[in-house]
Amino acid sequence: xxxxxxxxxxxxxxxIFLYAPIALLPVFAFNDSRVIAFPLAGFTTNxxxxxxxxxxxxxxxxxxxxIATTSAVxxxxxxxxxxxxxxxxxxxxxxxxxxxxxxxxxxxxxxxxMSLLVVLIAVGVPLSIFTIILGHVLICTxxxxxxLTSAFQSLDRSLEEAAYDLGESPASxxxxxxxxxxxxxxxxxxxxxxxxSLDEFIIAYFLGGNQSVLSVYIFGQFRFPAKVPAVMALxxxxxxxxxxxxxxxxxxxxxxxxxxxxxxxxxFL
Amino acid sequence: MxxxxxxxxxxxxxxxxxGDYHALRGINATIxxxxxxxxxxxxxxxxxxxxxxxxxxxxxxxxxxxxDGKNMANVPANxxxxxxxxxxxxxxxxxxxxxxxxxxxxRDPRSKEEKAMAVAEALEMVGLKGYGKRAAHxxxxxxxxxxxxxxxxILKPKVLLLDEPLSALDKKMREQMQVELIKLQRQVGxxxxxxxxxxxEALVMSDRIAVMFEGQIAQLADPETLYRRPASRxxxxxxxxxxxxxxxxxxxxxxxxxxxxAGFGRMSLSPDQVMGSPSAEGATIxxxxxxxxxxxxxQAATDxxxxxxxxxxxxxxxxxxxxxxxxxxxSPMRLSMRNVPGRPVLDRGAxxxxxxxxxxxxxxx
Numbered sequence: 001x002x003x004x005x006x007x008x009x010x011x012x013x014x015x016i017f018l019y020a021p022i023a024l025l026p027v028f029a030f031n032d033s034r035v036i037a038f039p040l041a042g043f044t045t046n047x048x049x050x051x052x053x054x055x056x057x058x059x060x061x062x063x064x065x066x067i068a069t070t071s072a073v074x075x076x077x078x079x080x081x082x083x084x085x086x087x088x089x090x091x092x093x094x095x096x097x098x099x100x101x102x103x104x105x106x107x108x109x110x111x112x113x114m115s116l117l118v119v120l121i122a123v124g125v126p127l128s129i130f131t132i133i134l135g136h137v138l139i140c141t142x143x144x145x146x147x148l149t150s151a152f153q154s155l156d157r158s159l160e161e162a163a164y165d166l167g168e169s170p171a172s173x174x175x176x177x178x179x180x181x182x183x184x185x186x187x188x189x190x191x192x193x194x195x196x197s198l199d200e201f202i203i204a205y206f207l208g209g210n211q212s213v214l215s216v217y218i219f220g221q222f223r224f225p226a227k228v229p230a231v232m233a234l235x236x237x238x239x240x241x242x243x244x245x246x247x248x249x250x251x252x253x254x255x256x257x258x259x260x261x262x263x264x265x266x267x268f269l
Numbered sequence: 270m271x272x273x274x275x276x277x278x279x280x281x282x283x284x285x286x287x288g289d290y291h292a293l294r295g296i297n298a299t300i301x302x303x304x305x306x307x308x309x310x311x312x313x314x315x316x317x318x319x320x321x322x323x324x325x326x327x328x329x330x331x332x333x334x335x336x337d338g339k340n341m342a343n344v345p346a347n348x349x350x351x352x353x354x355x356x357x358x359x360x361x362x363x364x365x366x367x368x369x370x371x372x373x374x375x376r377d378p379r380s381k382e383e384k385a386m387a388v389a390e391a392l393e394m395v396g397l398k399g400y401g402k403r404a405a406h407x408x409x410x411x412x413x414x415x416x417x418x419x420x421x422x423i424l425k426p427k428v429l430l431l432d433e434p435l436s437a438l439d440k441k442m443r444e445q446m447q448v449e450l451i452k453l454q455r456q457v458g459x460x461x462x463x464x465x466x467x468x469x470e471a472l473v474m475s476d477r478i479a480v481m482f483e484g485q486i487a488q489l490a491d492p493e494t495l496y497r498r499p500a501s502r503x504x505x506x507x508x509x510x511x512x513x514x515x516x517x518x519x520x521x522x523x524x525x526x527x528x529x530x531a532g533f534g535r536m537s538l539s540p541d542q543v544m545g546s547p548s549a550e551g552a553t554i555x556x557x558x559x560x561x562x563x564x565x566x567x568q569a570a571t572d573x574x575x576x577x578x579x580x581x582x583x584x585x586x587x588x589x590x591x592x593x594x595x596x597x598x599x600s601p602m603r604l605s606m607r608n609v610p611g612r613p614v615l616d617r618g619a620x621x622x623x624x625x626x627x628x629x630x631x632x633x634x
Contacts, residue, residue: 161326162359164347166373166424180363 022239029236034226047233054230060217063129064198067213071136072193078137079144079189080182086145087152098145105142112138113206120207127209135203140193147192151185184256191249195242214238276338277302277428277460278323283332285318285484292318293329294484300462300477302337302427305454307463307471310481311507319481320430320464325349337427352421353430356437358413360405360420366392367401369416373424391419394453411442422457431463435470447473468508472496480504496557500544502633505555512561512602516554516632528632530554532575532598536627545634553633560629561604563591563615564622572626577602579619589614593621 028036032044051057085091086098104112116135125131155178163173179186201215208216218234221227278300285293293315300306308316321327322334325346334341336350352373361369371388379387392398395415400408405416414434421429431450435443451474454461465471471478472492479489488500499505502513519527525537533554564570580601581592589608592601604623608614615621 156357156359158355158357158359159361161324161346162353162355162361162420163372165324165326165351165353166420167347167376169347177361 025232025235025239028229029233031229034229036228036232047229048237051230051233051237056212057217057230057234060212060214063211064214067129067132067136067204068194068197070133071140071197072190074133074137075140075144075193076148076186076189078141079148080186082141082145083148083152086149087155088157101145102142104139105146109139109200109202113203116203117206127207127211129208129211131207131209132204132211132213135207136197136200139200139203140196143192143196144189147189148182148185151182151188155181184253187252188249191245195245275302276300277304277336278462279333279335280319281333281335283319283322283334284330285315285322285327286330292484293322296332296484296486298479298486298489300460302460303458304476305451305461305463305474307465307475307478308481309465309468309471309478309507312466314481315484316464316466316481317432320353320432320462323349323428323462324351324353324430350427351430352424352426352428353432354414354417354421354434356433358417358434358437360408360413360416362406364405365401366397366403366405366408366416369405370401370419370423372420387423391423394422394456395419396449410438411446414438414446418453422453422459426459428460428462431461433464433466435465436467443470450474472508480507482507498541498544498631499555502553502555505631505633510558510603511555511631512558512604513553513555513633514598514600514602516552518552518632518634526632528552528554528630530598532577532595533573533625534575536573536630538627538630538632542628542630543632543634547634555631555633556602556625556629558590558603558605560625561593561602562624563593563604563606564624565612568624570622570624572624572628575623575625577621577623579615579617579621582615582617584608584614591615591621593623595623 027040029047030043030045031040032046033041082098082101086094113135116131116138120127120131120134159177159181160173163177164170168176199215201219204213205216212220214234218231221231276299278298280296280298283293283296284291296319308319310316318327322329323336323341325341325344341349361372364372367385367388370391371384374384374387377384388401389398392401395418397412397415397419400412405413408416417434434450435446438446447470450461463471463474472495475492477489477491478495480487480495482503488495488504490498490500495504495508499508499511502511505511505513514530514532516528516530519529519535521527523540525539526543527535527537529535564574575595577593577595577598579591580594581590583590587608589606591604591606593604594601602623606612
């Protein structure tokens with residue numbers, strides 16, 4: 001579009017800066033050397049085997065998966081209630097309540113984790129996966145509310161009334177009309193909350209007790225140079241999973257738009 | 270089957286408040302079974318709110334809404350014998366045309382085949398035969414409108430509610446749908462209640478019209494009465510065009526009212542031409558543009574005649590509108606003439622003889 005070559009160079013440099021480090025992950029994940037440096041030594045899949053055999057890593061991975069899934073489901077469910085309330089009902093103090101729900105989005109995580117830690121210890125709740133989930137739901141819910149509010153807002157109110165008018169109960173109207181139409185929003189919300197929870201570090205570190213999660217585990221492994229190639233392999237696996245999830249999300253989003261005849265206004269890809 | 274004369278809807282002193290805002294201010298009206306009824310008024314007059322109280326989407330603050338003799342208090346929308354065509358059509362975008370039309374039959378105990386037959390019949394009735402498998406969102410505005418109609422009529426409601434259903438269509442399509450709706454209403458015999466702000470649409474389609482202003486019914490009558498004998502200046506102004514002139518009431522014997530207006534002179538009017546009760550504000554006479562005729566050379570007035578000067582000429586092809594200032598009157602009168610072959614179009618500044626008849630005059634007190 002632009003005839004200015006410096007803008008083109010800037011754009012390319014920007015993309016390299018953004019993606020080159022990620023491109024290095026598979027390179028060193030398959031490199032047959034414990035030292036992360038060029039020149040490359042040869043092809044190996046040993047690091048994947050090592051990663052697979054690592055029990056602690058496996059446990060951390062399973063913990064992360066449990067936490068991310070649970071947090072995403074709870075935050076999205078809460079988000080549905082909040083988004084529905086904010087788009088359909090008027091009640092006193094609505095602005096304040098919604099503001100408080102959205103606040104954790106801009107609040108430093110450090111403050112959230114510290115205050116949660118103080119409260120949890122004071123109340124006597126033992127630190128575990130459960131406490132991490134509590135923290136993650138807190139930071140994920142604003143994102144879920146933001147995504148779902150826009151999904152609920154684009155819903156024509158007369159669709160609900162039409163279903164009601166045609167004999168359906170409020171509950172069946174929600175199930176037959178509202179839910180299918182906001183489903184793309186729900187899937188987006190689930191995926192984004194899942195991702196936020198999966199790579200969250202501070203809350204997981206503060207509130208995890210002796211339960212390790214993936215982000216904390218990876219950070220810990222960098223203290224041992226010998227372990228780094230296996231972490232690279234793990235990183236590569238995570239990138240692959242992310243790309244898969246993103247593709248699935250985009251597929252559902254586009255299918256949702258095509259089905260309802262809406263106009264495509266951006267998205268992930 | 271209800272007879273032609275029975276009442277389908279009855280509003281008994283219906284009030285509706287939104288907080289402090291008094292949206293409906295004592296509505297009393299009856300809508301007969303099988304008639305095409307319109308609620309007409311400017312935006313914000315409460316016509317849509319009134320329609321929604323029939324559907325059950327709005328609770329009323331006081332009074333009663335009766336449908337077919339039953340009080341609808343505490344009867345939720347999903348069990349009322351009414352169905353609605355929404356302004357936005359509210360077609361379910363994730364379903365096919367067939368699924369949309371058959372949506373209301375979900376709780377119907379009939380077999381799948383019978384339901385499919387009913388859907389096909391409904392689609393044929395609105396002229397969408399063979400469209401069943403299409404995705405609803407891929408339809409044009411006019412087609413969506415038909416799907417909405419079929420979806421509402423398939424349940425054979427006692428009353429069909431139409432909330433400005435034609436406002437989103439272009440002029441040609443709108444005129445076509447007006448005729449189709451009238452035909453459809455005669456065919457199914459269901460009471461249709463239409464909300465519209467378009468006075469022409471209401472006049473064309475309705476058996477009777479309720480004109481609403483500020484939460485009240487200003488006049489409820491058939492189209493001709495509404496046009497020829499509007500109950501107030503406001504109604505007259507909202508429906509079509511009317512010329513207003515200040516007038517003096519000279520005498521009122523009960524059988525005839527003697528009136529004098531600048532430019533027109535004295536006239537005697539019968540009681541049915543006199544609207545409203547005597548007030549201190551002073552009287553006004555009203556004349557529709559087509560009740561004033563320009564008399565061309567050799568033409569004699571059928572009744573009475575006044576002289577004036579043409580101030581403005583607006584040519585519309587089939588019609589020409591003139592603003593003519595009468596000798597002795599202060600403001601010009603708007604009149605319309607059909608452009609028939611051989612009839613000249615007058616220029617600005619031309620002198621004109623106007624023919625008129627006291628029988629076409631309405632007096633607002």
